[in-house]
Structures are given as structure tokens and as C-alpha cells.
Amino acid sequence: MLYYDLHIHSCLSPCAQEDMTPANICAMARLKGLDVIALTDHNTGGNLTACEEAARREGLLFLPGMELCASEEVHLLAYFLDVGSAMKMDAAIRPLYPAEKNRPDYFGRQLLMDSQDQALGEEDALLIGALAADITQLSGMVHHFGGVTVPAHIHRGYGLIQVLGFMPASPRFRAVEVSPGQEIPQGHLPVYSSDAHQLGMISERDHALPVPRDITALLRILGKE
16 A cells, blocks of 8 residues: 655745755655655646655655646546656647746746755746647557556545536546545545645655555556557
8 A cells, every 4th residue: 555645846846835845745644654755836847856865765655657648627637657658748748838937026936956055047938837648648648658647636626527517428537536535436446645746745654555665656546548
């Protein structure tokens, strides 16, 4: 069994607090007794390398990810076997970014960090806007790079059911992110993650997936064919 939190934002996401640094995130996850975490910043993998290094120091399994915003303004969690694959996806979606640049005074700063929490710079692209690709296109891109997609917080803002009103027949998803007590679409695996934007929000040791300590096995249960 793996106790998890598969939806965590770092200070690269403009809506996250600036103390959501790679080392802080991983130290908090270890203190809370988690086995595996995923970093899922908005439309980018820019802090994945740093977080992977910090996770390794803390003895955590690390699942590279990102939270994609499709043109329908539906949020999809994308998970990958390794950081290299995630960064190929990062490069592929950059031409799909909104033309508008980030406004730190309005949206928040977008901080790139190393694994020791030293700032490397700031991302100037607007990361929280919708990409110029729909859920089917983005899911296909993730699959092309060996990853899986899981609809994020399906019953609240920017969630698949909240936006569309139903679970589409295509693309097919094996897992969905829900909160405890929310309805689980028939035939789908529920994933309970925090969507943490501040350190205290990172999940406690409450939810586990029945898989060994292996990223390939974790991806398989989340939806990899």
C-alpha cells in the first residue's frame, strides 16, 4: 500500500504560497507519513527536477506531474514515468500557452527553485490560463509521452463534471479525483488528493492505493494501458 498525495502545487504555481518550495513540500510530506507525492504545477514541469531531488532526500517516492487546463477550462492531472518524459510534455504545451504574460502583482509570482530552495528565477509566461488544446488533444499528448491523465476535482470549479455536466465517453479515464463523500462515477477509481497550495493542506496519512513502491505500478492503476 502507498499512502499518497498526488496533487500538490509548488511556488511555481502563481496561486500557491511562496513557502511551497520543493524542500518544504517534501519535508512536510515525510512528517505526515506519506509514501509518494506528485508535484502538479499549472501547465508546467519547471520545478519537477528540484522536487524529485528533495523527495529522494526525504525517502519519498516521486511521481512527476502537472495540472493541465484544457480549452474547455477543465483541469486534468497528468502523470509521467519520469521527469524527462514530463519535460517533453512541458516543451510540447509551451506553444499552446495564452499570449498574455504573468502579472505577479495580480496573479502571484511563479518561482523556479532548486532542491535546496534557492530561487533560480521566475517564469514570465501565464501558467494558469487555458491551453489551446481540448481534453482529448491533451490526453493524447500525455499518452504519447507515456503518461496518464486523471480529471482533477471533478465536482468543483474547473472539474470535468462541474464544467461539462457528465463524464464523456472519450477520452476514457480510469481514475478521477474526488473529495471524501462525493459521488464516484461508476467504474472509476477514486483518488483523494489535497490540491495543496499551502504546506498545511498537504494530505495526512489517510488514503492509500494498493500498489507496491513502484512508479510503473502506480501509473498502471491510475490508467496506463
